[in-house]
Amino acid sequence: MYNYKCPVCGEITTSSAPLVRIKCSKCGNEFEPLTPQAQNQYKGAYQKSVFDNGPSGRSRGLAGLLAIFLGSLGVHYFYCGKNTAGIIFLLVTLLSWGYLGIITVILSIITGVFMLSMNEQEFEEKYIYSLSTLPI
Ligand SMILES: [Zn+2]
Numbered sequence: 001m002y003n004y005k006c007p008v009c010g011e012i013t014t015s016s017a018p019l020v021r022i023k024c025s026k027c028g029n030e031f032e033p034l035t036p037q038a039q040n041q042y043k044g045a046y047q048k049s050v051f052d053n054g055p056s057g058r059s060r061g062l063a064g065l066l067a068i069f070l071g072s073l074g075v076h077y078f079y080c081g082k083n084t085a086g087i088i089f090l091l092v093t094l095l096s097w098g099y100l101g102i103i104t105v106i107l108s109i110i111t112g113v114f115m116l117s118m119n120e121q122e123f124e125e126k127y128i129y130s131l132s133t134l135p136i
Helices: 036-045 060-073 075-080 083-095 101-117 120-128
Strands: 002-005 012-015
Touching: 060 075, 060 083, 060 101, 060 120, 075 083, 075 101, 083 101
Parallel strands: none
Antiparallel strands: 002 012
């Protein structure tokens, strides 16, 4: 059996014979299979140190530490390009310190632990490329 992963949606298309061109059964995207060398390179891209930059150019480890230590100021969201989320956290914390500040501190620590425990691909999908305005 041959498994081909769609580069757009991640759906696995299975075939009993090797194919030169695959049409994704889920999103309709047509793609060529990666050569074994390219597959190994792609895998290697996700097996680096937690502090190395991922394909998006951002470090998951740095994002996680920013969330844990400076998260109540929204710093990890600014770092990930989620500026609206960063401004929301910053304003909530600054305008209500002592009341809602404790909520942004706790949410940020949880987010930071998530960032450090998930893999690179999950991190980028959830915190950088997702359309969510405020991914926790
Ligand atoms: Zn697809």
